[in-house]
Amino acid sequence: MAIHIKIGEITGFNPESIQFYFSIISKGTIAENARLIMEIVPSSAKCMNCGKVYSIQERVLICPYCGDINSEILTGKDVIIETLEVE
């Protein structure tokens, strides 16, 4: 059994803590011993001025191509339970 989770880089979630608490709350349930497969989703943004997509470094939201300050965050801000593998 496995649970696939995608964790955005710029959220407050961290895999070690999720694993730690999952082990505790899953005890005695059908999810006990399920593997948590967690993937960190890198953060990226699209510049509203030049339209280029860039990866966010150190959370700085200034376009590295044209220096514009208006960007839309595309990825890295969500935590998604993707799939469950069950037997």
Add this chain to the structure above:
Amino acid sequence: MVKVINVRQSVFEENNKIAMKNREFFDSLNLFVINLMSAPGAGKTSIIERTIDALKEKFKIGVIEGDITSSIDAEKLEKKGIPTIQLNTGGECHLDANMISQAIENFNFNGLDLIIIENVGNLVCPAEFKVGEDIKVMILSAPEGHDKPKKYPLMFMESSALLINKIDLIPYIDTDINALIKNAKEINPNIQIFKTSAKTGEGIKEWTEWLTEKIVQKRGNI
């Protein structure tokens, strides 16, 4: 045999749904709602008092007070004749959309123009949860230091405005205000920054003028 079940569900989904409902409710009453966040002791309640004093002739204002426990802040505001509802999270370090929807059921919002939601004092978790607000605003008190945008980036990223409070303490502390502004602007280039002192009243005029504009923008549009 192993079966794969697609879930593809955000852990924020349920909260966001309720937040959207709250927002629809506030919109239907033509109410402007601020979600005010900061670390404990940065001056949220004092800034609320100053804000209300500055705007009470223009707008009818209500406050939703979020605290882990106690009703000290709500009592303080009610003494000034401000409609206030106290929410006690009973341990949780932030407000979520569900708690605000409970406030909606138990509070009479009729006739109000502006709601200030005072979140639980915490620089981390409140930034993760939408509650149905129009804007998020954060306060950082000057003594907390200029490195805070780098250490707690999400709140700076989410906020439309930053009030650097206790600015009157600058002569006595090592915080570099220019570095603080630079650090905040790197993370959120569009953040509006106000240097305020709830003690002396400095900067309250600029902050409340900006806020008035935002309120008028929304209420004019509806």
